[in-house]
Amino acid sequence: MKDTSLKDLLEAGCHFGHKKERWHPKAQEFIYTEKDGTHIIDLAKTKEGLKIAAAFAKSLVAEGREIVFVGTKRQAKGVVWEETKRVGAPYFVERFIGGFLTNWSEVSKNFARMRDLRAKIKNENGVLKKKEIVLFERNLRKLEIIYGGVENLFSPPSALFIVDSKKEANALREAKRTGVKIIAIVDTNSDPTQVDFPIPANDDAVGSIKLITNYIADAYSEGKKLFEKKGKEEEKPKEEEPVTKETTTTKVKNKRDKLPKLKKTKVKKSKEINESK
Numbered sequence: 085m086k087d088t089s090l091k092d093l094l095e096a097g098c099h100f101g102h103k104k105e106r107w108h109p110k111a112q113e114f115i116y117t118e119k120d121g122t123h124i125i126d127l128a129k130t131k132e133g134l135k136i137a138a139a140f141a142k143s144l145v146a147e148g149r150e151i152v153f154v155g156t157k158r159q160a161k162g163v164v165w166e167e168t169k170r171v172g173a174p175y176f177v178e179r180f181i182g183g184f185l186t187n188w189s190e191v192s193k194n195f196a197r198m199r200d201l202r203a204k205i206k207n208e209n210g211v212l213k214k215k216e217i218v219l220f221e222r223n224l225r226k227l228e229i230i231y232g233g234v235e236n237l238f239s240p241p242s243a244l245f246i247v248d249s250k251k252e253a254n255a256l257r258e259a260k261r262t263g264v265k266i267i268a269i270v271d272t273n274s275d276p277t278q279v280d281f282p283i284p285a286n287d288d289a290v291g292s293i294k295l296i297t298n299y300i301a302d303a304y305s306e307g308k309k310l311f312e313k314k315g316k317e318e319e320k321p322k323e324e325e326p327v328t329k330e331t332t333t334t335k336v337k338n339k340r341d342k343l344p345k346l347k348k349t350k351v352k353k354s355k356e357i358n359e360s361k
Contacts, residue, residue, distance in 0.1 A: 088134065088299060093127045096291040101125050101272030111272045114284035123272045130285050134296060137267045137281040138303035144242055145307025152234060154180055154255050155247035163294045164247065167301040168233065171308070174241065175233035185258040188240045195235045198227050243267060245300050248287040250274040269296055
């Protein structure tokens with residue numbers, strides 16, 4: 085995984101926090117100093133948090149589990165969409181659906197509904213009228229806007245990556261209730277203790293969001309490759325030992341050695357037998 089320097093974080097604007105009056109007291113440990121009424125984030129802690137979060141994301145995906153990327157604020161939508169499309173990760177960029185984690189059984193029914201609508205739109209039997217197809221297409225577009233980024237999930241994710249932990253309060257709340265791990269960009273106006281893997285950084289600047297999301301997406305991609313590699317190794321058939329004269333002789337010898345050994349009995353000579361008579 086590529087390394088991110090303090091200079092990269094500085095140039096991306098990760099160090100700019102919120103105004104002093106908007107800070108959260110529990111974010112004190114991430115604040116380096118104050119300048120012109122604005123808090124400056126300690127980039128050494130940003131780098132440390134980013135590395136820890138990325139390592140967790142990589143190991144999680146390598147085990148075959150999933151991370152959903154959540155970035156619905158204006159500055160994050162485009163970035164999250166591009167990065168998740170690049171690595172094939174599930175995402176929410178319009179809004180986080182209430183009950184996605186706490187009421188999975190009901191929410192996931194919409195995924196089957198989308199597949200059913202696509203099959204109907206194809207109209208392979210030619211029994212549907214044009215008006216009916218248009219209606220199905222309209223309903224499908226509505227569902228795709230909301231569920232399009234997560235429709236390929238077959239079970240709830242094991243973690244969420246959240247761009248703004250304060251804005252995505254609903255996602256944070258559901259994750260806490262269901263035990264889903266949280267990776268999040270935490271600004272100085274947010275409570276870092278609510279996040280399992282906080283990344284202290286500016287959650288408003290596009291440059292900051294892009295750098296951090298790109299780093300986590302790369303970790304996701306590497307974890308996915310490790311999982312696929314592991315699957316291929318397990319599916320690969322074991323090579324049989326070629327049959328040769330040497331191997332056949334060895335096998336026969338091994339079998340012979342395993343047979344129980346019989347006790348040797350002395351055979352009396354003919355002279356001894358006659359004398360006994």
